[in-house]
Amino acid sequence: MSEPILELRGINKSFGPVHVLHDIDFDVHPGQVTALVGDNGAGKSTLVKCIAGIHPTDSGQVLFNGEEVHIHGPRDAANLGIEVVYQDLALCDNLDIVQNMFLGRERGKLGMLDEADMEQAARTTLTSLSVRTVKSVRTQVASLSGGQRQTVAIAKAVLWNSKVVLLDEPTAALGVAQTRQVLDLVRRLAEQGLGVVLISHNMNDVFEVADRIACLYLGRMAAEVNTKDVTHGQVVELITAGRSGDLGIARPETATI
Numbered sequence: 469m470s471e472p473i474l475e476l477r478g479i480n481k482s483f484g485p486v487h488v489l490h491d492i493d494f495d496v497h498p499g500q501v502t503a504l505v506g507d508n509g510a511g512k513s514t515l516v517k518c519i520a521g522i523h524p525t526d527s528g529q530v531l532f533n534g535e536e537v538h539i540h541g542p543r544d545a546a547n548l549g550i551e552v553v554y555q556d557l558a559l560c561d562n563l564d565i566v567q568n569m570f571l572g573r574e575r576g577k578l579g580m581l582d583e584a585d586m587e588q589a590a591r592t593t594l595t596s597l598s599v600r601t602v603k604s605v606r607t608q609v610a611s612l613s614g615g616q617r618q619t620v621a622i623a624k625a626v627l628w629n630s631k632v633v634l635l636d637e638p639t640a641a642l643g644v645a646q647t648r649q650v651l652d653l654v655r656r657l658a659e660q661g662l663g664v665v666l667i668s669h670n671m672n673d674v675f676e677v678a679d680r681i682a683c684l685y686l687g688r689m690a691a692e693v694n695t696k697d698v699t700h701g702q703v704v705e706l707i708t709a710g711r712s713g714d715l716g717i718a719r720p721e722t723a724t725i
C-alpha cells in the first residue's frame with residue numbers, strides 16, 4: 469500500500485468538559501477511498517473539522533506527506549490541499565456554476581475577473597471528472613438537482629489542485645440514480661490519485677466505493693480495516709458495539725457505553 473498522504477496521531481479534542489475525540493490515529497492514503505463510519509455522535513464531524521482546521525485540536529500530531537504540519541485554520545488546510553465538502557454544500561443559489569466554483573477565489577487580471585478563463589477551468593474540471601449531467605457551466609445553481617449540486621460542490625473542492633477531499637454524507641439526500649452518479653464521482657476522485665474520506669451511514673455506499681473503513685466508537689478509533697476483509701455485519705457490529713468477535717477486535721480500552 470502507498471504511504472499515507474495524511475496521518476493523524478493521538479488526536480484529542482474536548483468541548484469544555486466533554487472529551488469528544490480520544491487519542492485518534494487515522495490514515496488517509498492517496499488513490500483510496502477511506503470511509504469514516506460511526507454511530508450518531510461518535511465524533512466523525514468533529515474529526516473532519518479538526519482536519520479542516522475549523523476546530524483546534526487539544527493534542528496530537530498531524531503529518532502531511534510524512535512531514536508534521538500545524539493546521540490552525542481552514543486556510544492552512546486549503547494551502548496543503550485539504551478540502552471538505554459539507555452536507556449543506558455552501559453553494560449560492562443565485563449564482564451560476566462557474567461563479568460558485570470560484571466564489572472567494574476569483575481569478576483576475578489587474579483586478580478584473582477573467583470570466584473566460586474561469587469558465588474554461590470549470591468546464592475542464594467537470595470534464596476531467598466525467599461529469600456529463602450538467603449541460604452548461606452557466607446554469608444557475610438554484611435550478612440544479614440535488615445530485616448535480618453535490619457534483620458542483622465536489623468539483624469546486626478539486627478545482628484547487630487538492631490532495632485530500634473529505635465528503636460529509638454526500639449521498640444523504642439523494643435518490644437512487646443520483647446516488648449512483650455521486651458514488652461514481654467519488655471513485656473517480658480516488659482514481660485521479662486523491663485521498664478521499666467519505667463520511668457515511670449507508671453501508672451499501674461504503675461497501676461499494678471504500679477501499680478502507682475507519683470506525684469511530686464513542687470518540688475512539690475502534691478499527692481501521694480493508695473493506696474486502698470484512699462483512700456488512702462485522703462493520704455494523706463495530707459501529708454499534710465498538711468491537712467484533714469475528715475479527716478479533718476488542719472494544720477500545722476505556723470506552724464506556
Ligand SMILES: Nc1ncnc2c1ncn2[C@@H]1O[C@H](COP(=O)(O)OP(=O)(O)OP(=O)(O)O)[C@@H](O)[C@H]1O
Nearest residue numbers: 483484486488506507508509510511512513514515
Ligand atoms: N461545538 C460543539 N460543542 C460541544 N459539543 C460538541 C460540539 N460539536 C460536537 N459536539 C459533541 O461531540 C460529539 C460528537 O459529535 P459529532 O457531530 O462529531 O458526531 P458525528 O459522529 O458526526 O455524529 P452524526 O453522525 O450524528 O453527525 C457529540 O456528543 C456532540 O454533541
